[in-house]
Amino acid sequence: MELQFAVAGIGSRFVAVLLDHLIQFAAVIVEVLLFAWIGSHASKGDSAPLNTAGKWFIGFVIFFNFCLWAGYFALFEAFWRGQTPGKRVMRLRTIKDSGRQITFFEALARNLMRLVDYLPSMYLVGVITMLCNKQNKRLGDMVAGTLVVHEAREEQPLLPQHNAFLPVKESTWQTPVASSMFAADAVAKLKASDLVVIDAFFARALDLDMDVRAGMAQRIAQQMAAKMGVALPEGNPQRALEAMAVAMRGGGGFR
Numbered sequence: 001m002e003l004q005f006a007v008a009g010i011g012s013r014f015v016a017v018l019l020d021h022l023i024q025f026a027a028v029i030v031e032v033l034l035f036a037w038i039g040s041h042a043s044k045g046d047s048a049p050l051n052t053a054g055k056w057f058i059g060f061v062i063f064f065n066f067c068l069w070a071g072y073f074a075l076f077e078a079f080w081r082g083q084t085p086g087k088r089v090m091r092l093r094t095i096k097d098s099g100r101q102i103t104f105f106e107a108l109a110r111n112l113m114r115l116v117d118y119l120p121s122m123y124l125v126g127v128i129t130m131l132c133n134k135q136n137k138r139l140g141d142m143v144a145g146t147l148v149v150h151e152a153r154e155e156q157p158l159l160p161q162h163n164a165f166l167p168v169k170e171s172t173w174q175t176p177v178a179s180s181m182f183a184a185d186a187v188a189k190l191k192a193s194d195l196v197v198i199d200a201f202f203a204r205a206l207d208l209d210m211d212v213r214a215g216m217a218q219r220i221a222q223q224m225a226a227k228m229g230v231a232l233p234e235g236n237p238q239r240a241l242e243a244m245a246v247a248m249r250g251g252g253g254f255r
Helices: 010-042 052-079 085-089 104-112 114-118 124-131 139-144 176-180 192-207 210-228 237-250
Strands: 092-096 146-150
Touching: 010 052, 010 085, 010 092, 010 124, 052 104, 085 092, 092 104, 104 114, 104 139, 114 124, 114 139, 124 139, 139 146, 192 210, 192 237, 210 237
Parallel strands: none
Antiparallel strands: 092 146
């Protein structure tokens, strides 16, 4: 099932990466000042060859710089749900083409290509590549199969929050169709991957055109109903998907 996303443009991505580079630059300044301070104190002592502590310090400096320049983007995107500090400020996120969260290896692959995208300077190769495709992908995105999107707007959520995060009192949300639309044994035939598809749809639904959203909801709901072996109830298929997701989480096996 192909999902459509609000792809981030060149401007917002440039501001995000500029903020990230400013953070890196600030870290380098702190490192240089610290190194200069340590060097000034070390020069007052014996000028003998480097001792073991000095060698360990130089090794740490080399490792720190490697992590700062080569691993900053990859580590943040892999372990911070596809975001760096710059992307979080700009409300951007790196995801897989399928809509799922990227893995460490995908984050590493797309950011190892950052050096090529940066050539000859200021990401010129990356900008030209982004202008040549509709999804604004740079070379790193093409290699890793990823894209950068705007985070979905949080207002007017289609899927009410269930007790996976906060308890919802029965008096504050009374939707009998959510609990009685499908039998428990039918819902039990769905898998965790099916819940991921439903969640991915609702995460991006507000960014979709109304007609596209309705058609996609209908296709996904029919697919899920076929797996459950039941007929899809008449009416709004989005409500049916909500009922499936709530019932699956209510079964205790999906979080």
